[in-house]
Amino acid sequence: MIDIDATDRQILRMLSQDATQPASEIGRRLGLSQPAAWRRINRLQQAGAIAGRRLVLDKEALGFGVTVFLGIKLAARGRVGVEEFERAVSAIREVQLVEHVLGLFDYRLRVVARDLADFERVLRRRILTLPGVDTVEANVLLSEERLPGPL
Known part of the structure; x- marks a missing residue:
């Protein structure tokens, strides 16, 4: 189990809302440098807290009603x-x-x-x-x- 602080929780929340956000944008919004944000994201991935990133499709728009x-x-x-x-x-x-x-x-x-x-x-x-x-x-x-x- 990994120790997760408030900044890590904010990063996870931001990525769960939009996993395509670059580390530079996450860092800017949290007051971190791009490298610091990237290191945190990488640590969360390496620890397994981020298991992957997923594309969410609109089922109805694709004909699955x-x-x-x-x-x-x-x-x-x-x-x-x-x-x-x-x-x-x-x-x-x-x-x-x-x-x-x-x-x-x-x-x-x-x-x-x-x-x-x-x-x-x-x-x-x-x-x-x-x-x-x-x-x-x-x-x-x-x-x-x-x-x-x-x-």
Whole structure:
């Protein structure tokens, strides 16, 4: 675990809002020199506090108007390997997120589709045919009130 001070937290907050900001801009806004800001960012990356940078696409602008959260319970009998299920579900391009969870379901998936008919196709042809799938529960996303942000 890395020691993070208030300046590091400000840097992380700024990068989480716009990861394309150069160290010079971050330094200027925080009253640091460009090299000092770069050293802090590099230290955070080397320590693993910054695991990567990600491009956020607008799903609706790209034609994906439906997001569905699926709860999936695997069959207990025969116990298909978890790795086999994870490998197969990760190959489905409409599946944006795979989470192994504790509770009523074994997995939670975030699936995007063009519309409900497209989602039904993905569900029937791709997800329900995955190895070990027993029970599936779907929840259609109506709106997002808060996007993931800084910790």
